[in-house]
Amino acid sequence: MCARLNVNIDHVATVRQARRAPEPGVVAAAVACEHAGADGITIHLRGDRRHIQDEDLHLLRRMVMTYLNVEMAATEEMMKIALDAKPDCVTLVAENPNEITTEGGLDVRTNLSLVRAAVHRLREAGITTSLFIDPDVHQIESAHTVGAHQVELCTAVYAEATLGARGFHGEGAAHVAQELKRLREAAILASQYGLRVAAGHGLTYRNVGAVSAIEEITEFNIGHNIVARSIFVGLEQAVREMKEAIEKSSFQF
Numbered sequence: 042m043c044a045r046l047n048v049n050i051d052h053v054a055t056v057r058q059a060r061r062a063p064e065p066g067v068v069a070a071a072v073a074c075e076h077a078g079a080d081g082i083t084i085h086l087r088g089d090r091r092h093i094q095d096e097d098l099h100l101l102r103r104m105v106m107t108y109l110n111v112e113m114a115a116t117e118e119m120m121k122i123a124l125d126a127k128p129d130c131v132t133l134v135a136e137n138p139n140e141i142t143t144e145g146g147l148d149v150r151t152n153l154s155l156v157r158a159a160v161h162r163l164r165e166a167g168i169t170t171s172l173f174i175d176p177d178v179h180q181i182e183s184a185h186t187v188g189a190h191q192v193e194l195c196t197a198v199y200a201e202a203t204l205g206a207r208g209f210h211g212e213g214a215a216h217v218a219q220e221l222k223r224l225r226e227a228a229i230l231a232s233q234y235g236l237r238v239a240a241g242h243g244l245t246y247r248n249v250g251a252v253s254a255i256e257e258i259t260e261f262n263i264g265h266n267i268v269a270r271s272i273f274v275g276l277e278q279a280v281r282e283m284k285e286a287i288e289k290s291s292f293q294f
């Protein structure tokens with residue numbers, strides 16, 4: 042079965058916040074994504090509130106009809122917000138105030154007790170809990186140990202590798218193949234542990250197909266490339282094209 046697509050609409054809010062203006066609205070964006078066939082909406086409520094605001098979360102909680110996934114750091118401030126808003130899913134991520142975007146996976150292994158406590162509180166509240174981790178054996182084992190429902194494998198290194206590669210033959214192709222292998226092995230291991238497997242970060246129309254060929258991956262969280270394309274073709278068309286790219290499961294990039 043084809044993996045689901047949650048559209049990350051953070052950068053709709055980035056454009057709005059550039060002017061502290063009412064438009065473009067994130068609820069309007071979410072409705073358009075759902076209309077175009079998105080299976081869910083993802084937002085990242087960052088500590089510095091650079092794009093998504095607290096009010097956006099509350100409005101989206103009421104308006105999103107499909108599935109709302111909220112990415113956040115496991116801080117006390119964010120935990121309280123999540124437990125109050127009760128999205129369908131919370132994805133715990135590592136957050137560094139100076140980063141341009143999330144730089145890598147959460148180190149579950151070295152923060153075992155903190156992550157375990159956060160997962161426990163979210164699970165108790167009936168919220169699906171996902172951990173954004175690097176495709177690494179130890180992180181997967183730790184995610185299982187702390188009781189997460191799901192892992193989201195960070196595809197950033199794979200995505201970066203595809204930027205310099207031309208198909209499976211040019212320079213950089215070996216690096217791409219190696220990163221795909223890491224993702225595939227991690228996805229298989231996570232699913233053997235009974236974890237649901239998602240993936241995301243840096244995925245594009247060109248490179249998503251090779252990852253969607255990995256059967257164990259049942260969900261994608263994709264934002265920047267969709268919002269970027271929407272400038273030229275509109276958000277609904279941009280979402281439809283990403284759904285098609287996922288369905289194609291092609292090894293071309």
Ligand code: PXP
Nearest residue numbers: 143173241242243262263264265
């Ligand atoms: N998944 C996680 C955990 C993220 O932090 C992000 C970026 O906010 C994404 C997916 C989406 O990444 P991109 O915007 O590069 O598609």
